Amino acid sequence: MIEVRDLSKTFETDDGKVEALQHITLSIEAGDIYGIIGMSGAGKSTLVRCLNFLERPTSGTVEIEGKDLGAMTEAQLRATRREISMIFQHFNLLMQKNVIDNICFPLVIGGMKKKEAKERAKELLEIVELADKASAYPSQLSGGQKQRVAIARALAANPKILLCDEATSALDPRTTQSILQLLKEINKKYGITIVIITHEMSVVREICSHVAIIGEGHLVEQGRVSEIFAHPKTAEAKELILKGSGTDRRTLEDRQKELMKGKCCVRIVFSVNSSFEPVIANMVLKFGQPINILRADTKNVEGIARGEMILSLPDDRRVQEEMKAYLAERGLAVEEVNGYVD
Amino acid sequence: MWTSDLTLMMLEGVRDTLFMTLLSTFFGYVLGLPWGIVLAVTDKSGIRPNAVVYRVLDVAANILRSIPFLILLILVLPLTRAIVGKSTGAAATIVPLTIAAAPFIGRMIESSIKEVDHGVVEAAQSMGAGTFTIIWKVLLVEARTSILVGVTIAIGTILGYSAMAGVVGGGGLGDIAMRYGYYRYETLIMIVSVVLLVVLVQIFQTLGMRLSVKLDKRK
Numbered sequence: 001m002i003e004v005r006d007l008s009k010t011f012e013t014d015d016g017k018v019e020a021l022q023h024i025t026l027s028i029e030a031g032d033i034y035g036i037i038g039m040s041g042a043g044k045s046t047l048v049r050c051l052n053f054l055e056r057p058t059s060g061t062v063e064i065e066g067k068d069l070g071a072m073t074e075a076q077l078r079a080t081r082r083e084i085s086m087i088f089q090h091f092n093l094l095m096q097k098n099v100i101d102n103i104c105f106p107l108v109i110g111g112m113k114k115k116e117a118k119e120r121a122k123e124l125l126e127i128v129e130l131a132d133k134a135s136a137y138p139s140q141l142s143g144g145q146k147q148r149v150a151i152a153r154a155l156a157a158n159p160k161i162l163l164c165d166e167a168t169s170a171l172d173p174r175t176t177q178s179i180l181q182l183l184k185e186i187n188k189k190y191g192i193t194i195v196i197i198t199h200e201m202s203v204v205r206e207i208c209s210h211v212a213i214i215g216e217g218h219l220v221e222q223g224r225v226s227e228i229f230a231h232p233k234t235a236e237a238k239e240l241i242l243k244g245s246g247t248d249r250r251t252l253e254d255r256q257k258e259l260m261k262g263k264c265c266v267r268i269v270f271s272v273n274s275s276f277e278p279v280i281a282n283m284v285l286k287f288g289q290p291i292n293i294l295r296a297d298t299k300n301v302e303g304i305a306r307g308e309m310i311l312s313l314p315d316d317r318r319v320q321e322e323m324k325a326y327l328a329e330r331g332l333a334v335e336e337v338n339g340y341v342d
Numbered sequence: 343m344w345t346s347d348l349t350l351m352m353l354e355g356v357r358d359t360l361f362m363t364l365l366s367t368f369f370g371y372v373l374g375l376p377w378g379i380v381l382a383v384t385d386k387s388g389i390r391p392n393a394v395v396y397r398v399l400d401v402a403a404n405i406l407r408s409i410p411f412l413i414l415l416i417l418v419l420p421l422t423r424a425i426v427g428k429s430t431g432a433a434a435t436i437v438p439l440t441i442a443a444a445p446f447i448g449r450m451i452e453s454s455i456k457e458v459d460h461g462v463v464e465a466a467q468s469m470g471a472g473t474f475t476i477i478w479k480v481l482l483v484e485a486r487t488s489i490l491v492g493v494t495i496a497i498g499t500i501l502g503y504s505a506m507a508g509v510v511g512g513g514g515l516g517d518i519a520m521r522y523g524y525y526r527y528e529t530l531i532m533i534v535s536v537v538l539l540v541v542l543v544q545i546f547q548t549l550g551m552r553l554s555v556k557l558d559k560r561k
Contacts, residue, residue, distance in 0.1 A: 052468055054464060054467055054468060074472075077470075078470040078471070078472060079470060080470075081467070081468060081469065081470035082469065082470040084468070085468070085469070086465065086468040088461055088464075088465065090461055092459070092461035092462050092464065092465035093462070093465075094462060094480065094483065094484060095459075095462075095484060095559060095560045096483050096484055096486055096487075096557075096558075096559045096560070097483065097559075098559070105466075105469070105479070106469040106470075108479075109466075109469055109470060109471045109475055109479070110470070137559040137560075139559065139560050139561060157469070163468075
């Protein structure tokens with residue numbers, strides 16, 4: 001569907017050349033939801049603009065359904081772009097036109113009669129669940145509603161590909177969810193190939209089937225999301241996965257709090273040295289009682305790595321006290337915690 | 343004392359001033375609108391960058407705008423005679439007024455168009471819109487409010503220029519203020535002319551701003 005081969009893009013700026021993208025090769029199959037993820041400034045927005053030639057690559061090729069965009073005339077390129085829609089972080093709606101005229105816009109450009117275009121636009125408003133906003137102006141809509149209008153506009157000309165450039169980055173988490181669900185639906189129902197540019201791993205995990213990780217202009221890793229998620233190979237992939245664990249961590253913490261209810265819990269902190277002795281394991285052996293590790297983490301405190309654990313101790317009061325004493329003897333900071341908060 | 347003849351003269355002055363101002367604004371936009379569009383479109387950050395075209399129009403606008411209006415009025419006299427057939431009166435003043443207004447209007451159009459969010463232009467490009475479609479359906483539509491504010495400013499400025507043309511027999515209220523008030527020391531006539539000019543500017547300003555606010559859908 002989309003074949004990118006050895007694509008590089010160099011920008012000439014006043015401060016000299018900036019190599020935004022270098023030797024990117026990737027292929028996106030029809031029906032995929034393909035995520036392109038990277039830190040800001042990694043070049044992913046440039047990459048997505050190369051997919052419809054809003055940016056012309058300095059070298060390399062982009063083929064859409066076997067047709068090389070670089071070899072096209074201006075008119076052919078415009079015709080091809082009608083099959084590749086795009087939505088944006090800041091929606092980019094015409095602020096002086098109402099919702100229905102915004103959706104009609106690509107159709108009118110394509111030469112459809114105004115009346116026909118309006119009919120089609122109404123259908124699309126149903127799909128994005130905004131039928132009652134047809135004559136509203138973008139300034140009267142919320143961010144999520146604006147993005148829905150933008151999606152309706154993008155779908156108007158029956159595209160085969162939908163490019164999403166940080167489409168949820170300006171939205172709150174709940175709206176993001178609803179937009180992602182809508183995109184998922186569109187992909188399923190109409191078989192539209194979706195390319196999603198994002199810096200949020202949660203977006204990729206939520207709806208993408210495949211992902212490419214871009215770091216400093218290079219493609220560092222690509223493959224199925226499940227595969228990369230389970231076995232990230234590169235430092236960039238690992239970092240993004242860790243950063244993207246935000247939502248999961250919250251649910252984990254909720255679970256921790258559940259577990260800690262009515263239990264005696266202690267938080268222990270140990271420095272690197274104390275890890276030579278398997279303190280916890282020895283303690284379990286010595287007391288012959290199980291303890292539950294609710295959380296283990298390392299934190300950087302004043303430049304020194306510190307281990308932190310939250311242990312749920314057995315119910316027996318006497319054993320609890322003895323265990324605390326045992327831990328304290330081995331140089332660990334022990335502190336009782338109730339309803340742990342990070 | 344004030345006579346009905348004087349009232350008639352003042353009314354004719356208002357009519358001539360309106361005639362000059364509105365026609366010059368119209369012709370000013372006939373020239374200035376494409377001028378400004380081409381400036382905005384061919385600029386480095388425009389949708390069809392073209393350094394040569396931009397530079398030529400840019401320099402031409404600067405040159406025309408730096409010539410004092412009174413000098414321009416005299417400089418273009420031969421052209422005025424060729425087009426209108428005479429060099430004094432309201433109709434003749436339209437020629438230099440248009441020439442003075444066009445580059446100024448062009449600059450205002452340029453700046454109005456440059457205010458349009460680049461993202462919207464990019465969205466249109468991604469839909470396969472060509473240069474002309476983007477100009478007509480995106481740039482001019484999105485810049486509408488700003489362009490209307492510009493029209494209001496242009497009318498006020500051209501009205502002021504038209505009064506200045508009174509010095510060389512340009513017709514209209516400026517001409518009356520000059521001939522009666524300045525040369526003949528008839529202060530009352532001068533004051534009435536000036537008050538009428540002020541009222542006209544006020545009317546255009548108010549109407550223009552109201553219209554532009556009404557047509558602005560961003561709020």
